[in-house]
Amino acid sequence: MKTILGSSGAFLLLACLSRPAVAQVPHDEDEAQFTGTMRAVLRDRPRQAEMAARAYLYTIAPADFRPAPATNGPLDSLKRLDEEDYWRIVAELTAHFERFQRLIQQDTVRAALAARLAGASYKVHLFTRLSAADYRAADEAGKQRMRARLVQLVSERMDAELLTHAMNLQDAVQRLDRARARYEDRRQRRAVFEREFVESHIRAMERNLY
DSSP: OHHHHTSOHHHHHHHHHHSOOOOOOOHHHHHHHHHHHHHHHHHHOOHHHHHHHHHHHHHHOGGGBSSSTTOBHHHHHHHHHOHHHHHHHHHHHHHHHHHHHHHHTTOHHHHHHHHHHHHHHHHHHHHHHHHHHHHHHSOHHHHHHHHHHHHHHHHHHHHHHHHHHHHHHHHHHHHHHHHHHHHHHHHHTHHHHHHHHHHHHHHHHHTTOO
16 A cells, blocks of 8 residues: 555556546545544544554555654644644544545556555645745745645645546446447347346236236
8 A cells, every 4th residue: 555655646647547447435425424534533533533643644655754754843843833733623624534445446547546645635634734924934035945845735736636646537437438338228228138138027917926
């Protein structure tokens, strides 16, 4: 899994395009589970959610941990700065972690992309939230450096989002191809199917099955 998560966008795109279609949890059901987890964490603020969020971050953003999973510099800084925002991030990461656990059982490539997108989104949020005061106090050169870093982070997030859309599009095309194949099969063999249906009903009527 570390190999997949650390791979380049080109490798992930190739994996997306070459992977077979995999049955997924329905979108509405997945979103309901995601939203339910976020609401529960925001309401109860359980210690287990903090642990799950940090465990997930150790997978998607290991560079933020020094020296061990229990310590996360940016996340700990956010907790000191704004506890409400900290818990929003914890809730979102916990929901992403649960989604990742569901996906990894079905589709490792999609799970890797979901983790990549979650990690990229987290980095953008943490950078802007923790750098706001420094940006306002910086000189023009400092502002340009922070802007360049933000451009890089947003670009990485957009890469992950576009790869996710590419995978969704591939899945949709494959579903359309299967539906088209089923339609063509039924259309070309219509007479055969009609005869089979008629005969099956005749046999049922003869045996008094209705």
